[in-house]
Amino acid sequence: MTESQTPTPEEQPLTERGSNRSQRPTSQAFRTFIADGWGSRPDALPERSPAxxxxxxxxxxxxxxxxxxxxxxxxxxxxxxxxxxxxxxxxxxxxxxxxxxxxxxxxxxxxxxxxxxxxxxxxxxxxxxxxxxxxxxxxxxxxxxxxxxxxxxxxxxxxxxxxxxxxxxxxxxxxxxxxxxxxxxxxxxxxxxxxxxxxxxxxxxxxxxxxxxxxxxxxxxxxxxxxxxxxxxxxxxxxxxxxxLRLRKDTYEIGEVRAAVAATAKGFEDIVRSLPRAVDHPRGERVIEGVFGARAREEGNGLGYDTIAAAGNHANTLHWIRNDGAVRAGQLVLVDAGVEVDSLYTADVTRTIPVDGTFTEAQRRVYQAVLDAADASFARAGQPGVKFRDLHAAAMEVLAARLAEWGMLPGTAEESLDPEGQYHRRWMVHGTSHHLGLDVHDCAQARREMYLDADLEPGMIFTIEPGLYFREDDLKVPEELRGIAVRIEDDILVREDGSVENLSAALPRTPDDVEAWMARLRG
CATH class of the missing domain: 3.40.350.10 (Creatinase/prolidase N-terminal domain)
Incomplete structure (x- = not known):
């Protein structure tokens, strides 16, 4: 081929080159043949969707x-x-x-x-x-x-x-x-x-x-x-x-979130059963991630968001989704995961579980502090006239008091809770609650007065998820607590009468219940 015969890029645009490998038949005979000989389409139309x-x-x-x-x-x-x-x-x-x-x-x-x-x-x-x-x-x-x-x-x-x-x-x-x-x-x-x-x-x-x-x-x-x-x-x-428009869920939406939470609970049970295999694998966090992902695809559309499967110090990275670390005996593993059902409504649940099935004294101490904060937020949610922002305040009161008891604050809990202090937020930098529904962080474009400053109303679904995160290299943390991270997250519904329901309560929350649950699942 002479130089004048060499094809130039202009002869076939880049956008058309992806089909070069296809060897697609183009003859009219083929087109006539492939269009012929198919069965008829079903006559019946689908039923009207319940949505x-x-x-x-x-x-x-x-x-x-x-x-x-x-x-x-x-x-x-x-x-x-x-x-x-x-x-x-x-x-x-x-x-x-x-x-x-x-x-x-x-x-x-x-x-x-x-x-x-x-x-x-x-x-x-x-x-x-x-x-x-x-x-x-x-x-x-x-x-x-x-x-x-x-x-x-x-x-x-x-x-x-x-x-x-x-x-x-x-x-x-x-x-x-x-x-x-x-x-x-x-x-x-x-x-x-x-x-x-x-x-x-x-x-x-x-x-x-x-x-x-x-x-x-x-x-x-x-x-x-x-x-x-x-x-x-x-x-x-x-x-x-x-x-x-999505701040208050209708009865159909509430049912879909319930289904997502139920599937998510099954996924957490799968995780507990997979822990021995995770410990034996060099990337045990991926084992946990994969087990939950399989449940999400089996039970629903897939994941509502990327799973956080964080063992040991990795759990101190709030959005740890690399999930490429080992899972070792004696560690805690923090799993933040949710199944998205076919209607696209998702759950959002976090449990922090001991790999061995038993909390150490230090792990239990941190876990109990976070659980107390979550319970205080839940109790506040059930009171009349509560604003969304009050859920976070209730949890912070508990965490600040506990950190003060442990000698980790530069002053009193009250001084830390003052807007000019906030020292306790070093170990809890995220918010305690967010709305939940079609998006894991639902209603995100709502005005502040309709979200953070709004009263809780029937049909609202939101999370309560306090945590404490003590990095291995944080010298302000007592040595026995370094490397420990705990988050407990549940999905909460405001009922028509103003009371609140923990939709994810079927998953154990107290240290004793978590240990008993794990023992039962692992036989």
Whole structure:
């Protein structure tokens, strides 16, 4: 081959070279052959999801906050892990909350709440028998990529969406039956978003950082209509409202969190049984991580977050997810883990357990201090008129007092609890509680007055998770306590009567109960 015949990079763009290895058949004869000879699709549509009615109520509540505006809630796109491999898809939590869809079946889908005119709303209300106060403000439409026909190239050749590659995708009719939503092909989304925007009749808000392509579409529409000013604040207000909508869980959500906690408890039992194997393995923390991960996939969608399996001094790194260390006799192992069920609701539980099944005197002393702090926070949660911030304060009062008793503070517990002191926070730098639900740190975009400064209300689910972390090289810690870390975390529900329930109470918490539990599981 002469120099003039040498292919240049311009002849085949980089974006097209990934298919070079595929040797994909392209003949018309093949396309005709592969499209023929398949059985018929099932006629029966799926049953309506048990989440559908709850999701409809959530959409109605959101719509009332933004009358006359188009609200755009993307599920998100597939994300490349490396080369042509994608991460397992998980939809944006706001999309899951408003559609009731979970697992991984709707990449690129977009939920749009289209504003209804007064006549549209009244007609819809009359047809549904709703009261005037319940007059619909929006029509929700799900724009979705349905399965392609067997006579298309997508069917056999598209490794991201094709049926032979990733399985059978729902049809528009099937997704509509499942969700109760009107479903349209995602190819019609652009026109739907643009309707009446150029005329200045409709304002559009889009959930930020959910789908860059959809955000770009909305940005173009705004620019063309001269509506770009204040767009970021507008979208942030939508994200804020979606987050605050999840502060109080409905009965369906509470049931899903209960299921996630129950599966998580099984995972912790698996961990206890795996400890002998973990001790024998050079990366015993990975054994623990893997055992819990297997339970999460068997019982649910997967992990709600990366498991922390931290033995010995590793547990003093709060977000230790490398999990590559050994697990040795005489150590404590701190496991912070949660199963995410198919609806995408997750548990978030931490237990600190002795590898040998028995606490040493020093370990028990630290453990009891943390348990007392957790119990004090739980007791405070059950009192009337309690604010979310009070949960942390109750736990800190106990920990400061205990650290003062051990001679670790430069003054009294009271001086440490003063905002100008806070010396005890050296050994407990994180917060004691956070909301829990579709995200492990749920409702994170809520306003301070709706979260930290808010009263506890029925339907709220949150964690209580105090800890003490004494690093091996911390010279302010008594020598016998160095290298010990303890965290105890439970998932708490505020009931309708204002009382609180520890959803994860089935997992032992006291030192004696932990030891007895481990002995029973290990035979």
């Amino acid at each position: 559908a009615d709850h999701a409809a109520a959530r959409r109605a509540a959101l719509g009332r906050l933004f009358p006359g505006e188009r609200l755009v809630v993307p599920a998100g796109q597939l994300v490349t892990r490396n080369n042509d491999n994608d991460y397992r898809f998980r939809p944006h939590s706001a999309f899951a909350h408003l559609t009731g869809l979970g697992t991984d079946q709707e990449p690129d889908a977009v939920l749009v709440l289209h504003p209804l005119g007064e006549d549209d709303g009244a007609a819809t209300s009359a047809a549904g028998g709703a009261s005037p106060d319940d007059t619909p403000t929006h029509e929700a439409v799900l724009y979705f990529r349905p399965r392609a026909g067997r006579d298309t190239e997508e069917f056999y050749a598209d490794s991201r969406y094709g049926e032979l590659w990733v399985g059978v995708r729902p049809s528009l009719e099937e997704i509509s039956a499942l969700t109760g939503l009107r479903a349209e092909h995602v190819d019609s989304l652009a026109d739907a978003l643009a309707k009446d925007v150029g005329a200045g009749q409709v304002r559009v808000r889009v959930v930020p950082q959910a789908d860059a392509a959809v955000e770009a579409q909305v940005a173009t529409l705004r620019a063309q209509a001269g509506l770009s000013e204040g767009a970021a604040d507008s979208d942030a207000a939508l994200a804020e409202a979606l987050s605050e």
